[in-house]
Amino acid sequence: DAGVTQSPTHLIKTRGQHVTLRCSPISGHKSVSWYQQVLGQGPQFIFQYYEKEERGRGNFPDRFSARQFPNYSSELNVNALLLGDSALYLCASSLPPNLYSNTGELFFGEGSRLTVL
Amino acid sequence: AQKVTQAQTEISVVEKEDVTLDCVYETRDTTYYLFWYKQPPSGELVFLIRRNSFDEQNEISGRYSWNFQKSTSSFNFTITASQVVDSAVYFCALSEARQAGTALIFGKGTTLSVSS
Numbered sequence: 001d002a003g004v005t006q007s008p009t010h011l012i013k014t015r016g017q018h019v020t021l022r023c024s025p026i027s028g029h030k031s032v033s034w035y036q037q038v039l040g041q042g043p044q045f046i047f048q049y050y051e052k053e054e055r056g057r058g059n060f061p062d063r064f065s066a067r068q069f070p071n072y073s074s075e076l077n078v079n080a081l082l083l084g085d086s087a088l089y090l091c092a093s094s095l096p097p098n099l100y101s102n103t104g105e106l107f108f109g110e111g112s113r114l115t116v117l
Numbered sequence: 118a119q120k121v122t123q124a125q126t127e128i129s130v131v132e133k134e135d136v137t138l139d140c141v142y143e144t145r146d147t148t149y150y151l152f153w154y155k156q157p158p159s160g161e162l163v164f165l166i167r168r169n170s171f172d173e174q175n176e177i178s179g180r181y182s183w184n185f186q187k188s189t190s191s192f193n194f195t196i197t198a199s200q201v202v203d204s205a206v207y208f209c210a211l212s213e214a215r216q217a218g219t220a221l222i223f224g225k226g227t228t229l230s231v232s233s
Binding site for chain 2: 056092
């Protein structure tokens, strides 16, 4: 079975541009989360979507937005890029949260490495 | 506030040595989950273990073992007889079960280098 797939794997943008990153979850997974990992740091939570609705949002500016499609794939959009947005953007999918726990095992993709010049 | 601290930035060992990666966490919740992930150079985070706050039993999986101690808010990870393939960045993470969504709070990671 295919794991979490992300595209593009690498991209270079200039300040002020816009970027769209894409993620396809593992088949059967309905929840997708996005994380930003700056070099030398741990991943930071950006968004979680479940059944096309936003379920959680981290401490990121409104320049960051996301959506989930009926097939459970997801896009992360970043507007007005800054140098500080250069990072590895990781997508993770999981089975839906259950009644007793919101926390299940997350399966991560290999990420999209964004460089902003 | 939630926080995960991995005080060891880098560790270097020689093959077959045992190595322990430390993780200390902070949370106000009584119900929470702790995780360890491995990140090889490819970038993908590989799940190693999840532990809930009510289960303090230590766990062993092959060469890997985990020591969870609520009294010291620690969740340490030991690799026995390390191998070159264990070289990676290891992250400890925390999630509070009451929060909507599955947001994980990660530590800054410990880079483990195992030489032959």
